[in-house]
Amino acid sequence: MKKILVADDEAxxxxxxxxxxxxxxxxxxxxMDGEEAAELAKAELPDLVITDYQMPIMTxxxxxxxxxxx
Numbered sequence: 001m002k003k004i005l006v007a008d009d010e011a012x013x014x015x016x017x018x019x020x021x022x023x024x025x026x027x028x029x030x031x032m033d034g035e036e037a038a039e040l041a042k043a044e045l046p047d048l049v050i051t052d053y054q055m056p057i058m059t060x061x062x063x064x065x066x067x068x069x070x
Contacts, residue, residue, distance in 0.1 A: 003027045005046040007037035009055045034058025
């Protein structure tokens with residue numbers, strides 16, 4: 001099963017996106033900020049990442065840049 005990491009600081013968006021993808025048969029990992037997303041990405045090695053741009057602690061862009069070091 002393909003694993004997708006969804007990162008968004010807005011709980012309702014995170015929930016809707018996650019449920020749609022889960023119903024489509026994907027394994028979902030969620031994060032509420034960029035720092036948490038970076039930690040999960042390194043630990044879980046998702047096949048795809050969907051991220052919000054503006055998040056607390058670490059923005060979506062900073063998070064994406066951090067993935068290059070994985």
